[in-house]
Amino acid sequence: MFYLSQNSLEHLNLKQDMLSDEAGGFACFEGWVRNHNEGKKVIALEYEAFDQLCQTEAQKIFNEVRQKFDILKMKCVHRIGRLNIGEMAVWVGVSAPHRDDAFKACRYIIDEIKKRLPIWKKEYYENGDSGWVGCAHEESHDLSKEIIRQ
Numbered sequence: 001m002f003y004l005s006q007n008s009l010e011h012l013n014l015k016q017d018m019l020s021d022e023a024g025g026f027a028c029f030e031g032w033v034r035n036h037n038e039g040k041k042v043i044a045l046e047y048e049a050f051d052q053l054c055q056t057e058a059q060k061i062f063n064e065v066r067q068k069f070d071i072l073k074m075k076c077v078h079r080i081g082r083l084n085i086g087e088m089a090v091w092v093g094v095s096a097p098h099r100d101d102a103f104k105a106c107r108y109i110i111d112e113i114k115k116r117l118p119i120w121k122k123e124y125y126e127n128g129d130s131g132w133v134g135c136a137h138e139e140s141h142d143l144s145k146e147i148i149r150q
Contacts, residue, residue, distance in 0.1 A: 001058065001059070001062050001074060001075055001076065002054065002055060002058035002059070002062070002075075002076050002077075002078075003075075003076070003077045003078070004049050004051055004054060004077075004078055004079075004080050005077055005078070005079055005080070006079070006080055006081045008079075008087065008088075009077055009079060009087075009091055010087070010088055012077075014028075014075065014091050014093060015093055017073070017075070018073050018075065018093050018094075018095045019095070020072045020073060020095055022072055022097060023072050023073075023095040023096060023097065023102075024096070024097050024098050024099065025095070025096050025097075025098055025099030025100075025102040025103075026093065026094070026095045026096075026102055027093070027094050027096075027105075027106040028091065028092060028094070028106060029090075029092045029093075029107075029110050030088050030090070030091050031088065031089045031090040031091075031110070032086060032087065032088055032089060033045050033083045033084065033085050033086060033087050033089055035085045037123060037133065040123070040125050040126075040127075040129075041125060041126035041127070042085070042123050042124065042125060042126075043085065043124050043125065043126050044082055044083065044084055044085070044123075044124040045082070045083045045089065045121055045122065045123055045124070046082045046083070046121070046122040047078070047079055047080045047083070047089065047119055047120065047121055047122075048080060048119070048122075049078070049080050049117070049118060049119040049120070050118040053117075053118050054078075054117045054118060054119065057116050057117050057118075058076065058113065058117060060116075061108075061109060061112045061116065062074060062109075064108075064112070065094075065105050065108055065109060068104075068105070068108065069096065069101040069105040069108070070096060070097055070098065070101045071094055071095070071096040071101055071102065071105045072096055072097065073093075073094070073095045074092075074094045074095075074109060075091075075093050076090070076091065076092045076093075076109055076110075076113060077090070077091045078090045078113070078117075078119060090110070090113070092106050092109045092110045092113070093106070094109065120132060121133045121134065
């Protein structure tokens, strides 16, 4: 249901295994690498993730989705590694008997993935600078190391 991928997502048929004769609706979200952030010209991104913790937390999110919405299938794939402008960074898909639950579940998944998973984003800027965005990268790495030791 949740996958990290170092390979491009653009040529994958991510929707294929989401089909169901019971489904009346399918919703998906694609997140792309954009060329700007907070007034800076972005030329590339790099994602790092703690796979084991991502899998555990994603499973919790998917369990919540099953409790909140009437859905049939769901999947999320997130890129790791270096990505160029325009590349797909994340894909979420949900099939459901009705469109409303498909839309709501898809939104819930992407919002929770962005908030809760240990996926770190580094932006590379046109002026040669770079920086980790929206996270305390070193603190997150320290937490990951502590979890591994346990």
